[in-house]
Amino acid sequence: LQTLQALSETRAAIGPVVLIVMDGYGLSKTGAGSAIAAANKPTLDRLFAEYPHVQLRAHGRAVGMPSDDDMGNSEVGHNALGAGQVYAQGAALVANSIASGELWQGQAWQEIVAFAKAGTGRIHFMGLLSDGNVHSHIDHLKAMVLRAKQEGIRSVRVHALIDGRDVPETSALDYVLPFEALLAELSTDGFDARIASGGGRQTITMDRYDANWPMVERGWKTHVLGQGQQFASAAAAIEGLRAQHPGVIDQDLPEFVIAENGRPVGTIEDGDAVVLFNFRGDRALEITRAFEEGAGFDKFERRRCPKVAFAGMLQYDGDLKLPARFLVAPPAIKNTSGEWFSKMGISQFACSETQKFGHVTYFWNGNRSGKFEGETYLEVPSDVVPFEQRPWMKAAEIADAMIEALQSGRHKLLRCNFANGDMVGHTGNFRAATMAVEAVDLALGRLLKAVDAAGGVALITADHGNADEMFELDKKTGQPALNKDGSPKAKTAHTLNPVPLILYQNIPGLKLGLKQTPEAGLSNVAATTAHLLGYEKHPDWDESLLTLKG
Template identity: 30%
Template sequence: MNSVILLIIDGLGVGKRTQANPFLQVSTPTFDWLKSNFSYRALQASGIAVGLPWGDPGSSEVGHLTIGAGCAVYQNYPRITMAIRDGSFFDNPALMQACSYAKTKASRLHLIGLFSQSRTHASLDHFEALLKLAKQTGVVTVLVHAITDGKESMPQQAKILLEDAQRIMSRVGVGEFASIAGRYYAMDGNEYWDRTERYLNMLLQGERTCETYGAALDKAYSRKLTDEFIDPSLIAISGQTDGLRQVALGLSPDPSSALPIAITMPPNVRMVTMIQYDSGVAAPVAFTPPVINNTLSEILSKNNKRQLKLAESLKGQLVTYYFNGLRQEAFKNEYQIIIPSDKLFDFAKEYQLKTETLLDRFFSALDERIYDFICLNIANLDVAGHQPNMALAQQSIQYVDGVLNRICRQTLAAGASLIITSDHGNIEQMFDPVTGQSNTRHTDSPVPLWIVDKNEYRARTSQEIDQAEKEVSGSLADVKSMILDKMGIDQEKR
């Protein structure tokens, strides 16, 4: 049995034919060749098809989880929202523990969380519920440490989001902003501890004070920084210098973030997290993750198939933890190679990322012919889609088109089956075609799927290609079965 390769081109959606789509403005011979000669369809990668509310854009985490699980898994947003609606949120033991500690110790309750247009990691509805819970339990002082997005939100949306949060605090009657920082510092998931350390120093030692969150944003915007890169700044409010030496409660940062691990280190901190983070976080969890059985990786392992996961650390958790159904440990006969990413501040100078190193490892693995399944993630288009730079997006697309050419040629020569898809849309809409405003958020576009092997080769007409792009036929949850079918693993063995 020949091997099956799953190539996940992160952030690649099936875009509309508008000026906002950079694919229409550059030459893409490999993408065009795939559309014209191999099985091609569009898959749903957003909303209820991947366990999110209707119309919500997908994300890298959600997309990889859905592919690996082979089904839609309810994500954190709908799970927590349902708990708020049925009232169980306000009896949650972990949340009650945090509020009770703050009340009995006459200390402050600190809420640390992302403020974003995307509901994958954050929600103003959840923020309001936390404030109401604090007030109901008699907590007098709630200090809010705002993490600004700029990645899965519009580049400079923080002022509007924080104004909305301020209105919520006024309406509930509790809460005030105590600090602000961009997710580049507060939500680093690539083990760059200098970023996390800078944020923690601000929280614990009171560095870089400013008068208001608006002043911090104005200063950053004057330097042409987006919300992602807001300098960690303590907001000057009366008596706030004790930092986080009492209670910290995480709203919903990135599950791969180093912050929850770091923040449990100082003495006298009592931390509760809304969701499960890395296994190294020793803190009560309000909403534990669901148990996901029979993932693709688990089935392959039980059938004695050897599998390889390849990505750079920027996306490393996606092909391991999320793809494996929220499981940290590798399965039997599963090998994971995660290439350390460079520090990314100016993507324009490093748009190739670590793709060439990944390709070297991938082609070596292909030549070795010892793996039954290889999953490879390429991050370039997703990172480019988060930059408000059309020229850079076009350059990245042309680079990935060349990468794709090399992968297709060598996998076909090796007799392997290549399945190409994405986890969510992003780069296919670089700006709002109506307003012209830059769009650095994920989109709700479907994602492409190609099956590339000798059995799937057939010339397609332009009408067939148009039809494939206009009509969504399936979702990311279907990819698992396609792979198992290609590998000859029948239903009884799944």
Template identity: 35%
Template sequence: MDTLAEAESRGEYTTLDASGLAVGIPAGVMGNSEVGHFTIGTGRVAYQDLVAINLSISDKALASRPVLVDAFTTAKSKTGRLHFLGLVSDGGVHSHIDHLEALLAAAKEASVPQSFIHFFADGRDTAPVSGVQYVGRLQSYLSSLQYGTLATLTGRYYAMDRDKRYERTKLAFEGLVKGEGERVTPDNLIQKMEERYSLSGKERQTDEFMKPLIVEDAGTIRDSDTLIFIDFRADRMRQIVEALGLKPQFQTDAIPRDLSVYTMTQYKGEFPFPVIFPSDTPKNSLAEWLSAKSIPQLHTAETEKYAHVTFFFNGGVEEAWPGEDRVMVPSPKVATYDLQPEMSASGVAKEVVKAVKSGKYPFVMCNFAPPDMVGHTGVYDAAVVACAATDVAIGEIQRACEETGYVLLITADHGNAERMIDEDGNPVTKHTTYRVPFCVHGDGCKLLEVTHDPGLADVAPTVLAIMGLDQPPEMTGQSLLATPN
């Protein structure tokens, strides 16, 4: 990482807290792309959905949430069949198993006749073959609760695709609706998962890549059933929710009619579904503040991270602000990104260099996907290539900034590729809680000798200080710039 190393040697370098309370999630919990971009783009720490839902459970207020009460009432008045769908783990990035357990208890208390669980296996934000632990925990909970049925299990690679790979979504959909998949029983489900773990080569299936396992045929989704999607993170729920709640983007001969769909949080502005935990859109994000001052801006990333430089960076706002242009560079069409670890870093860099040299945009921001996306594969050599390709791309942008007088800021929304192997020599596929770099490179720009613990919320105020702009009162972060440019 020559570019970052040079920045550190010039004294243009510090580190930022990108996990836990610094990004509005529980202390000690690793950061993620959603909360990271939200915190960077809004310049403040906002308690994220995970924390809000946890508080609702601990305060015993979950069961009285109006939309959840409505979901239970609807289920009872229609077929009496309620389905919970989502990622089941304690990764805390997209969902949490605690939330599912609390929802099941609330459904039982509300006397919903039948509840079925459609278990999306993790293995990405958790260890690759830890799914059996969560299946075991859920089965024990259902037994003690004496309520609820585990109906299907599918890996998130299929059920939670976000890259318009609709063939993946279709595989998950037809398991949920048609019961297409391998038949198992509650008693041999864990054994079947372990058998798939033990296969070799392309036949091996870890949690993330589990093809549908059908545990209970009666639990498939039928006409007029009620569905609750339990994930609190939006991006990987959109395709499967669209397929079940609106219209599939693929050919299928099985489309359940008259479904009542509820979501834990707002997955997309255009979705008409009731939301159990609606969130207030933060006022005066960096993008909104620049737009209000008629300052043109460009946001760019490849497909895998496009939602992060737009929706999440803008504080959950789907539409671009006036004067905000967006460019999406296609991600490579490969099964897993260790097969093309540089991804589209070069293409993103070209868009940034073009924008900088045009002089049209006083503010340009981008995301480089390779260190995160390839880090998730757990393939060390591929991660090295990914980081090197990203460093080369940043170097190209740095040269363009030096030629045109732009100030370059480099940071990350969370940790990942810096830890690819654990203490036992096993591959690591999840994020980390390590601090992330923050570099500022430009004439007259030096970093403060900070007296507080800097975090991602300090990035947007630093951008505004560099641009000579005032900071909106809603931004609670602090500028890290010693000498405004």
């Protein structure tokens, strides 16, 4: 409070406040396998040497995940940053709803079952087949298949997106083999369950933020129309495709269709029900639109639009109400910082490139695609390439846009996301990831000069780790785990490491610091920002970490 009072007195002294999210930038304890440690990053080195900084928790329960073994991800990270609060997130909500049986009693599940029974007797489950717990969890799928059998559904078809991005990069068979065995075991008493189609999650279906609709079109052709290279089972498809495309990791595998005697076993037809079992929205919205939209849908030619009952695991967009039918209610994220600052009359600017644009807008505002008054959004179009080929991504252009917005003097609060550490981190390419970090460092250096010129303050943070561990680490030694040929095992997923919060400002006479609390996490950033702006935080938010120094 003392801080607040003092700050409101100096409010006039503080220019714009700039929030910078370096996506996928975690703090590794040892530097083993860290592309960040290996990168040449003079600006970041200077920040850590000369400016106040603390560590924030960015994984597990600190961001609303079911357990502290769960890594963080961009959705929960940006929700916490933007809302200043921690909510039980999709992963936890779905697991609880299944455990309590609430999901089965819900209207959406009952409608799905009733529709299928009145129609063809078949339910399709589509989604990411892994236990990554970022977009989905295979246990949720298993529970639904079992329940469908108990409810007297005759046939189940699974459309499996292959992961290797939230889980080890070539782990597909660890999921597919036991899962196909389980489906075979369940296929008794007139019940018949199989995987019907699939493909790498970066190849089909799971595009986000309108970056690459042709990906979704390929998914539609695969899952709905049954067009694609045919195999006898998903395990055979993965083995066959790996042999055809040596070195291609799971997330990039081509699409496949399971067939018998040349006929796909599970195209989607009139009278079927379809459940999209991903709980996270960014990569679920486009395929949802393809199923739900009427004749006005113009993103690609669907050829055939089966009359199905469609449900998502959650509602993915609270403003657009997509999808209309959902199995579990999403977290009711309210009193976000975007809304609160808007009510204060603070003009806000948000910018990123396509791949992370929704992170600083839609996730930031609690999974709502709408805008609050006084918010200005700017999207820099991302390249549509594998990012190890362009590790600099759009860091320079985002910095340009932020500098221009700062110089315009129109905004009191500006936020941006540099995607590089995360998007390149996910490719598992160490060298590209060091270049990604260097590109961010370069952009940051320019942006911070503009912050100084505007008499402003910057908070530099991240949503979760990624580039800080590019190799799988041996649990005992902490050193990189090795492949048979002695090379380090690439890691594509996020990490469990904390992230930095750095306070940058060079305003003459203004001495500010940050306090490290044991519980400090991403949800403390909103209140810290409020105090920098000279305002009280919303009562729902976690506390500010700002201190006034002597």
